[in-house]
Amino acid sequence: MQMPHRRGTALVSLALILAPVLSSCGFDHATDRDYTPGVGANHRSGEVDVLGGVIVTAEGGEGVLIAGLSNNSTQDEVTLDEVLGDEPGFTVEGLEPVVLPPKGFANLAKSETPIIISGDFAPGDFVEVTFSFSNGEQATVNIPSRLNCGDYADVPGVPAGDPTCTVESPESH
Template identity: 45%
Template sequence: MPHLRRSALAGLLLAVVPAAALSACGFDYPTDRVNTIAAGVNDRSGDVDALGIRILATAQGEGRLIGSLANNLREDASLDEVSSADGVTADFEPVEVAGRGTVNLATDTVVPVSGDFTAGDVVPLDLTFSDGTTLSLDVPVVKPCFQYTQVPTDLPSASESPSEKGSGKSTEASTEGTEGEDAHAEEGEDAHTEESEDAHAEESEDAHAEEGGDATFNCADEAPAPEGAH
């Protein structure tokens, strides 16, 4: 009889322990949580989610905001202002985000930023939306290397309109036309030799500048491998 009682008690304990362990887990399973893997910063506290927000720096103090905006509302919204207590500014037209829609800041629009920052910094930015919500983010600054080489970095100048660019080309073409054959004959073989020498010297200067320039923006030959992938 004692032997049977011990077996029954052991069976009862095996039946109770798993049930108690499962009840302690609750309903907040890790697989149910949002997991956005990105090099930038994420904020889902507002009606418009800011995902993978980064500054892609093209030079010291210059760059563009990249990442994604996802509108959780049925109504349209917009990113109206990007500001910083550290003096970083952004001059852009409001970025419209359709209801239940998304905007990729790297491909759909350009939000240029400028200020006292360089690659490797973390810049505090305030993103203000049309509904009055402001998201305060600590935004990393990255350089145009590896996966960022596909993002356009030739930002349009706010002081130069498309019509001005077109008129500049027309003036250049007119100037070349007035020079005509006289300028071509005047160049001759000596000018061709001088041009070759100048081009060679310019290439040497560019190579030297690239080698001894701002190392902050130099790209490694190979992208860093993920930790543990050796």
């Protein structure tokens, strides 16, 4: 009668060993990946990360470029020198050099002078924007254009919008 007891012990032992393996989700968990909630576009492959990039506009054709710039260098200061676009008629006004100390961060939404982007775009469109830095790197990002409402109702450089509005994404139609 010792046989059933050994079999039961063996099954329980096997279950205890396999439980962590079978209950895990594998590798590359979603919680291990970078995630920035919001509509903005990110570029993380250079020494300077461009985070949450959005063009906030009242009607389209002109808006304010906002983004966070994060210098990943522990040694070198980096400056945002230029913002370029790929579309005909794309212009930039109000860009002053943005200095990022080592491990520094700058929020373009809180800049003293808003960066005004003009071109052929409407709310919901994506605009290809290239950020050029003093270290020679460039970051090209497809940045969404959003209406000046909800979270973007009070962006300096754009007329104040409705803080209670919600905008459906084009994908939800």
